[in-house]
Amino acid sequence: MKIALPLNDSLAIYHDNAHTAPKFGIYNIDTNAHDIHVTLNTIIENPWSRVECHDFEMQQKKCDCNLEHQQSIQHKCEHYTLLELIHGCSFLLANKYCQNTKTMMKNGGITIFKIPPIAKHIDMAIKNFLIGASLARTLKHIHHES
Numbered sequence: 001m002k003i004a005l006p007l008n009d010s011l012a013i014y015h016d017n018a019h020t021a022p023k024f025g026i027y028n029i030d031t032n033a034h035d036i037h038v039t040l041n042t043i044i045e046n047p048w049s050r051v052e053c054h055d056f057e058m059q060q061k062k063c064d065c066n067l068e069h070q071q072s073i074q075h076k077c078e079h080y081t082l083l084e085l086i087h088g089c090s091f092l093l094a095n096k097y098c099q100n101t102k103t104m105m106k107n108g109g110i111t112i113f114k115i116p117p118i119a120k121h122i123d124m125a126i127k128n129f130l131i132g133a134s135l136a137r138t139l140k141h142i143h144h145e146s
Contacts, residue, residue: 002089079103
């Protein structure tokens, strides 16, 4: 399975809107009966970040775009660029993302897995994903206690 993780220029986790990340790390996760192997496949430059010269508006970085901006065709096309960039991945691990990112990823068959803001290191974000994905896959019912 392949996963994408937004990265900053220092190759650390990028915690703002994934769409505005300067780079993406594409990781392969291979499992067998006893082990899980995670390897960095490639680091991809975000072409939209290059076009914007890393100068996104704060509202874009924080996912606070107004409704008119969210519905503009240009804004939607910007998010399609992200889908093109990380195609072939099964998951996008991200702390923040807007509704357009969520929609584009879903349409492209990529599931977004929310990573917690306290995950400061790539290995911790991936471990959090692996634990969360494993638990979600094995749980059949959630019983709420009062």
